[in-house]
Structure formats: C-alpha cells, structure tokens
Amino acid sequence: MAFFLQYAWLIPLLPLLASALITLTPLRRAALASAWLATGLMMGSTVLALGLLAAVAGGWALHDGQLVQLAGHHGEHGAFTFPEPNVVQRFVWAPTGDTALQMGIYIDGAAAAMLAMVTIASTCIHLFSIGYMASHPRQSRFFSFIALFTAAMLLMSMADNLLLFFMAWEIMGLCSYLLIGFLYERPSAARAAVKAFITTRIGDVLLLLGIVYLYAQAGGIGFGNDEGGIFFPPLLERLASETGALGLSHAAGIALLLFGGTVGKSAQFPLHVWLPDAMEGPTPVSALIHAATMVAAGVFLVARTFPIFTADPTALGVVAFIGAFTALFAATIAIAQFDIKRILAYSTLSQLGFMVAALGVGGWVAAMFHLITHAFFKALLFLGSGSIIHAMEQQPAIRQIHHHDEYAAQQTAQDIRNMGGLRTRLPWTFWTYTAGYLALAGIVPFAGFWSKDEILLDAFKHNLAVYLTLSAAAFLTAVYMTRQWWLVFFGEYRGAQPVVFVNPDAPASASDHDHHHDDHQHAHDHGEHWHEDPRMIAPLVILASFALTAGALNLPFDLPFGHWLADVWGQEAAKLDPLVAGLSLLIAIAGIAAGWLSYRHAFTSADDTDPLAARFPALFAVLHAKYRIDxxxxxxxxxxxxxxxxxxxxxxxxxxxxxxxxxxxxxxxxxxxxxxxxxxxxxxxxxxxxxxxxxxxxxxxxxxxxxxxxxxxxxxxxxxxxxxxxxxxxxx
Structure with missing residues (x-):
C-alpha cells in the first residue's frame, strides 16, 4: 500500500508522458503505436489509481514518509468537514514575501475516488478510440490531445491548492478547444470550439476572482483543515461573520464566485449553450467531456471547496436553484431533439443539474456518488452512440451522401429518425446501450437508480421545491431516453430513405442533395452492411458492467459493504427511505411507459412527424429550437x-x-x-x-x-x- 500512496503523483504523469512523447518525438508518425502508447500508459494510471483507492479505503496514510493507519472518520451532524488526508506531498514553488507558495498533491477519499473513476472511464474511451479513429489521418494528434486532457483532470483531482487546481482546469479548457474543433476543416466544428472556449472563459474569470478573493482574506489557498488551510474552522467562521461587497459575507461572496466557474465548466444555465455544440468533436471526445473530464470538474470544484459553501448557506440556495432549474430545463429540450448525441448532451446538462442541486441542498455524498455512477453510464451511452453512428455511416444511402458532403452524411447518420431496428443488426451495442439507458432512467438495480434516489432523498428532506423539480426532470429523463432507445433499436429500419441533413456551410454544388428525393434514396436493404468493430465492443461491455453494478458502491443498507463510498469519504451515510425510493422508481417507470406509449407506433418512415410535434406543434418548435437561447x-x-x-x-x-x-x-x-x-x-x-x-x-x-x-x-x-x-x- 505504501507504494501506491508514495507514487500517487505518477497517476497524472503517465498520460502526460504519453502526450509529450507523441507530440515531441517521431512516434507521432506511427498512428497505431501512438494509440497503444497512450492507452497503455492510461492503463498504468488506472492500476495505480485503483491501488491508491484500495489503500485509502483501508485507512492507510503516509505521514513523514511512514505508513500509518488513520482513525476512522464519519461525518457528524453539523458543519461539513473533510477527514484527515491520506497523502500530502508539497514542495516550495514560489516566494510570496515572508512565506513561500507551495505546490503538491492532496489525496483523501474524494480525490482517490475521482482518480479511479477518471482513469477507468478514460481507459475505456482510449480503447474505443483505437477502433473509432483508426482511419483518421490525424490519429496520433487525437491521442496526444485526449491523453493531455485526462492528465489535466487527474492533476486537478489531486491538486493541493486552488492555484494548481486552476492551472489544470485551464489546461482542460485548452484541450476541450482543441478536441471540439479537432475536425477544424468543418466550419461548424471551428465555431463550436470557439463558442466553448469563450463561454467557459466567462466562468473561469469568476473562478479566478474567487481564488484571488479567498487568498486576500485567508492569506493562502491550500486545502486542509489545519491552520493555514482554507478549511480551518476559525477561518471559515471569520469569513462567514465578516461582511464584504453587496452585503454578502466573505464566505458567500467567495463561494458564489467559485460557483461561477462551475456554471461555466459544468454548463449550467445560463452558460449551458456550449455543451450541445461540443458534439461537433469526434464521439470519443464527447464521451470524455461528458463523463471523465471537463463537466465533472465543475461539480468537483464545489464538492472540493464545500466547507466554504456551508460556512454561509446563502450561496447554497443559489446553487440549489441553478442546479434544479438546469435539470428540468435541459430535460425539456432533450425530448424534442433528433440528433442522438445532442439528446445525450442535454441529458448530461440535466444530470449535472441533479448533482449541483444535490450540493445546494447539502447532499455532498449524493452528488459525488451520482458524479461517479453517471460517468460510467454516460460514457457507455456516448460510446454506444459512436458505435451506432459508425455503423450507420457504412449504409448505402449515407455513403451516397458522403460523396457530396461528408458533414451532411455524418449528421444524417446521427438522426434517430433514420435509424430503427438496430437491435438485431448491432446486438452488442443494443444490450450494452440498454444497460446505460436503464441506468440513466433510474431503474433498479442499475447504478443510476441508487445515486439519483439518494439525491431525491436529500432534496425531499431539505427542499421540497427542489425535490418536485428534480422529480419532474427524472420523469422527462425516462421519457426522452425511452423515445431515443425505441426509435433507434425497434421498428423497421428507416435509413434507406433518410431525412437528409441540410448543411448550411456546404458549397452550392452540394445543395442539390439536400432532400431525400435523390437517386441515392433508392438504395435497398440488400445493400446494407452492418458491422460492430470488435475493438469497440470491449469498452462497451466494461462500462455496461459498471452501469449495472456501480450502485453497489454506496448502497443505503447496513451491510458489511454498505455505504462503502460514504465511509471512504468519511461522511455520514444515507439510509434507505422506502417512500422516496418507491416514488423514484414509479417516476422512472411512468416515464418509460409514457415514452413507449407515445412512440411505439411513431416513425414508420423517417420523414413522419414526431407525435409531440403533431399534438403540440408550437411547444415542440420552441423545445426543438432550445428555447431560442442561442x-x-x-x-x-x-x-x-x-x-x-x-x-x-x-x-x-x-x-x-x-x-x-x-x-x-x-x-x-x-x-x-x-x-x-x-x-x-x-x-x-x-x-x-x-x-x-x-x-x-x-x-x-x-x-x-x-x-x-x-x-x-x-x-x-x-x-x-x-x-x-x-x-x-x-x-x-
């Protein structure tokens, strides 16, 4: 155990090394070697992260280089506190007058769990990308970018102070720009990359102001409960008691500025507009952003600095409101989208709203639990959508469009109206995608049920308005995911005569192929060729197993391994409330039933009208246009x-x-x-x-x-x- 604690700093270093070797050496000319180097070193980080989590869960810690056993810490009613860290390794980085600014790593249960989740999800995404990006001429560059992206998230998770946290945070912003705009020859991808970069910078400026504000008041920005750390109880009491600008306490002002960073990075309303457009990047990028990195960073920022938020509950009210509103707001938009990836993108917005709302009502464990389970089943869903799109692009009608406009062909392949009947054509994808769908919908025993139920329980106890809002969002989640799942995998295949995406950036010569009355629409089923890449199946199976079992990490039962994550985090464990759990399950089942009843006979052909649009055309138009926020x-x-x-x-x-x-x-x-x-x-x-x-x-x-x-x-x-x-x- 001492090895994993002593060399925890290798966890972000290995993917960083992969990125450096691919970028700076002739290895970048060998696409397959670059892919396997990045994936292999990512696997090494996963082994180290799992070993570290096991050591932390066992209560082991390093003090002055010596392996010691920590006394158990369980959260008590009252002020939120973090347990004693397991590893703190710092070095003097820069002088600051009479003192010196230190940098290093700070690992406790929260950091250890994040490191394990990020490495597992990112390894699966790396493996999937080997097959998905195999034919792309810039494959080596892609693996260099995603390795750097993951390294930044890992460094952020184990940073010992907010400045190092912010540095890693900004590296992720750069990587998101590079990866969203990876297909930079497409104007839409270039615009999406710029949009994401500028929008998230708004939140980043607020975050930086919050860090400066905190440093001015506390004289330091290092994590820790001891004197000199920003969680030192007397410091928090002073920040909560002294008034700053706008009549707010220093604690509330700092917390709201820090939360501004979360609103940008985790795409909460009103800075949510960048995340759906981020789908312009390759599908593995979408999985990485939505599951293992980027958006998870915003939630983790509030979770990591949670004692500041609890010092003055004023900020928590804002957090709860923004989270609950975003959860319902995004769910209503998702129900009227046709792009398979955009539906999942708005689903991510909604689920992030659940996590933020949970933090706002004081449900720290529930928010972190859902952050981890959501990472697994959302990565599964995005990679599953990538497998579907990859197969759809090989069909005759889509290939014909590809001859005229590659982007239009890809967007046409992503339209769920052009799918149908894929459960028999893509069986591995169907079963694994179904696991992700049931987890997201909140069906027992899948992981999403346990973590979302815990959020609803905390909301039920502390804020009834938030509970009702999140319940409505949970119902809509089951509806739009059932709609997507049914239209993709059931019914007859509609892709022989697809609704063709009209590319606004296409040259005039391509405009003749805008509609589905072209010659390519006469392709028949005998020309279909369906194939699931074996290199993509293994990551889907791994993630599907986590979508099924990850809920067992924090079951609300008094069992030998019950509340395991809560114990690792040193926080009070939630107890099962049969009423709330039963209502949560009924809401999910009702949503699934409503989705099935509405869409079981819908779309016999690709150009049929959506049932919701037929009944409520004005409402559907507003939802499809995303409330015209853009x-x-x-x-x-x-x-x-x-x-x-x-x-x-x-x-x-x-x-x-x-x-x-x-x-x-x-x-x-x-x-x-x-x-x-x-x-x-x-x-x-x-x-x-x-x-x-x-x-x-x-x-x-x-x-x-x-x-x-x-x-x-x-x-x-x-x-x-x-x-x-x-x-x-x-x-x-």
Missing amino acids: ELYAATFGRLTRSLAVAWSLIDRQLIDRLIDGMGRFTFGLGKVNFIIDDTLLNDGPDGLASGTQGSGRQARRLQTGKAQDYLIYVFGGLLALAMFWLYVVGR
Whole structure:
C-alpha cells in the first residue's frame, strides 16, 4: 500500500508522458503505436489509481514518509468537514514575501475516488478510440490531445491548492478547444470550439476572482483543515461573520464566485449553450467531456471547496436553484431533439443539474456518488452512440451522401429518425446501450437508480421545491431516453430513405442533395452492411458492467459493504427511505411507459412527424429550437459585442489612426526641418570650414619648398611690393 500512496503523483504523469512523447518525438508518425502508447500508459494510471483507492479505503496514510493507519472518520451532524488526508506531498514553488507558495498533491477519499473513476472511464474511451479513429489521418494528434486532457483532470483531482487546481482546469479548457474543433476543416466544428472556449472563459474569470478573493482574506489557498488551510474552522467562521461587497459575507461572496466557474465548466444555465455544440468533436471526445473530464470538474470544484459553501448557506440556495432549474430545463429540450448525441448532451446538462442541486441542498455524498455512477453510464451511452453512428455511416444511402458532403452524411447518420431496428443488426451495442439507458432512467438495480434516489432523498428532506423539480426532470429523463432507445433499436429500419441533413456551410454544388428525393434514396436493404468493430465492443461491455453494478458502491443498507463510498469519504451515510425510493422508481417507470406509449407506433418512415410535434406543434418548435437561447444571446450579447466592435473599429480608424497618422506626419515634418538644419549648419558649415582649412594648408605647404633661392625670391618680391606701396601710396 505504501507504494501506491508514495507514487500517487505518477497517476497524472503517465498520460502526460504519453502526450509529450507523441507530440515531441517521431512516434507521432506511427498512428497505431501512438494509440497503444497512450492507452497503455492510461492503463498504468488506472492500476495505480485503483491501488491508491484500495489503500485509502483501508485507512492507510503516509505521514513523514511512514505508513500509518488513520482513525476512522464519519461525518457528524453539523458543519461539513473533510477527514484527515491520506497523502500530502508539497514542495516550495514560489516566494510570496515572508512565506513561500507551495505546490503538491492532496489525496483523501474524494480525490482517490475521482482518480479511479477518471482513469477507468478514460481507459475505456482510449480503447474505443483505437477502433473509432483508426482511419483518421490525424490519429496520433487525437491521442496526444485526449491523453493531455485526462492528465489535466487527474492533476486537478489531486491538486493541493486552488492555484494548481486552476492551472489544470485551464489546461482542460485548452484541450476541450482543441478536441471540439479537432475536425477544424468543418466550419461548424471551428465555431463550436470557439463558442466553448469563450463561454467557459466567462466562468473561469469568476473562478479566478474567487481564488484571488479567498487568498486576500485567508492569506493562502491550500486545502486542509489545519491552520493555514482554507478549511480551518476559525477561518471559515471569520469569513462567514465578516461582511464584504453587496452585503454578502466573505464566505458567500467567495463561494458564489467559485460557483461561477462551475456554471461555466459544468454548463449550467445560463452558460449551458456550449455543451450541445461540443458534439461537433469526434464521439470519443464527447464521451470524455461528458463523463471523465471537463463537466465533472465543475461539480468537483464545489464538492472540493464545500466547507466554504456551508460556512454561509446563502450561496447554497443559489446553487440549489441553478442546479434544479438546469435539470428540468435541459430535460425539456432533450425530448424534442433528433440528433442522438445532442439528446445525450442535454441529458448530461440535466444530470449535472441533479448533482449541483444535490450540493445546494447539502447532499455532498449524493452528488459525488451520482458524479461517479453517471460517468460510467454516460460514457457507455456516448460510446454506444459512436458505435451506432459508425455503423450507420457504412449504409448505402449515407455513403451516397458522403460523396457530396461528408458533414451532411455524418449528421444524417446521427438522426434517430433514420435509424430503427438496430437491435438485431448491432446486438452488442443494443444490450450494452440498454444497460446505460436503464441506468440513466433510474431503474433498479442499475447504478443510476441508487445515486439519483439518494439525491431525491436529500432534496425531499431539505427542499421540497427542489425535490418536485428534480422529480419532474427524472420523469422527462425516462421519457426522452425511452423515445431515443425505441426509435433507434425497434421498428423497421428507416435509413434507406433518410431525412437528409441540410448543411448550411456546404458549397452550392452540394445543395442539390439536400432532400431525400435523390437517386441515392433508392438504395435497398440488400445493400446494407452492418458491422460492430470488435475493438469497440470491449469498452462497451466494461462500462455496461459498471452501469449495472456501480450502485453497489454506496448502497443505503447496513451491510458489511454498505455505504462503502460514504465511509471512504468519511461522511455520514444515507439510509434507505422506502417512500422516496418507491416514488423514484414509479417516476422512472411512468416515464418509460409514457415514452413507449407515445412512440411505439411513431416513425414508420423517417420523414413522419414526431407525435409531440403533431399534438403540440408550437411547444415542440420552441423545445426543438432550445428555447431560442442561442438566438437570444446572438441578438443581445452578440449584437452588443458586434456593435462595440464596430464602434471600436470606427474609433480606431477615425480617431486613433488619424491621431497617430497626424503625429507621424508632424514628426516627419520636424524630421525634415531638423535634417535641413543639421545638414546645412551642422554638417555643411563645419565641413566647408574644414575643407577651407585643408585647402589653405595645402597652398601653404607649396610655399615651403626648403630651397634658399626660393626664399630669396620671396624676400625680394616682398621688398619690391613694400617699396611700390611706399612710393605710390604712402609717399603721395
């Protein structure tokens, strides 16, 4: 156990090493070698993370390099506290006046569980990507990016202070930009990458302000319950009692700024708009962002700094409201989407809302539990959707579209209206996807039931409005996932005559293929070729097993292994409430029944009208358009930004440019005058005097011949001149 504790720092280092080797060495030219190097080192990190989790769960810790057994810590009623850390390794990084800023790792139960979850999910995504990205010419670059992405998330999970946390946080922002825009030749992907980068930067600025605010008040930003740590009880009491800006306590102000980072990174309303567009990246990227990295980071930020939030409950009310609203808001949008990945994206928004709301009502264990279970079944669903899309793109009608417009072909392949009957064509994908679907819907005994039930239980106990909102979101989750599952896997295959995606960025020559009346629509079933890549099946099976069993990590029963995660985290365990659990299960079953009844006879052909659209056309149009939030932002912030840009451009051209040009002309004129003065008086004058002196010298040298007869002639001439002057001038 001492090995895993002592060398925990290797967990983020191995994927970082993979990224560096692929990027900086000739290995980048060997696509398959790059893929397996990144995957192999990721597997190594997984082994280390699992060993570390086992050591932490066993109560082992390193103190001054010695392996010791910690006394058990279980949360008590009252103020939230973290247990004593298992590993703290720091080094002096930079001087700060009389003290020095330290960097290092801080590992407790929360960090250990996050490291295990991230490494397992990321390893499965790496394995899946070997098959999914096999034919892509930039495969090596892809694996370099996802390895760096994972390394940043791992470093963030074990950071010992908020500055190192923020550094890793920003590296993830860079990686998300690079991976969302990985297919940068597509204008839509480039726009989505920029949108994600700019939107999340808004939250990042708030987070950075919160870190600065905390440092100004606490004199440090290191994690820990002891003096000098930001969880030190007397410090938290002071922050909660002293008032800052807007009448808020320092604790509330700091917490709200930190939560701003979560709103951006975890795509909570109103900064949610970037996450659905992030689907422009390859499907493994979507799985990585939605399950193992990026969006999980925002929830973990609140969980990691939770004592600050509990010091003054004011901030928790805002957290609960934003989370609950986002959960229901995103669920209503998901029910009206047709892109298989976008449905899952809005599902992620909704589930993140569940986690944030749980933190807002004080359900720290429930939020972290759902964060971990959700990572497994959401990675499974995204990778399963990748397997479906990969198979759909091989069908005759889609291949025909691919000849004219690759992007339109991909988007057409992602439309659930063009699917149907895939359970017999893709059996491995069907069964594993079904496990993810049931986990997300909240059916017992799948993992999602246990973690979501715990969230609903905490909401039921502490905030009835949040409970009712989350219950409505849970019902809609079961509805839209049943809709998706049924339309994809049941009924007749509709892809022979698909609804073709109209690419707004396509050249004019491709516009003739916008509709499904083209020649390629006459492809028949005998041309179909369905194939599940064996390299993609293994990760799906692994993740499906976690979707089924991960709930056992924190069962609400007094069993030998019951409450295991709560015990690892050193927090109070939840007890089973039969009423809330029964209602949760009934809500999920009711949602599944409503989805099945609504869609069991829907879409006999791809261009049929959605039943919801047929009954409520105006409502469906609003939901399908995502409440037109993007258009609202474009009409307000976008227009304001463009107006400011135009105004600044005018100021730049008409004022600043003219001022600078005028100063340039004035300076140029002064330069000319100075040149004339310098050239005429200072250069030509002294130069002429010097030339005259030199000429006089040369003439004088000619008189000095050194011959006596010449000098006698000069004397005779001089006397003759004087005599003539005397006789003719003076004498007269």
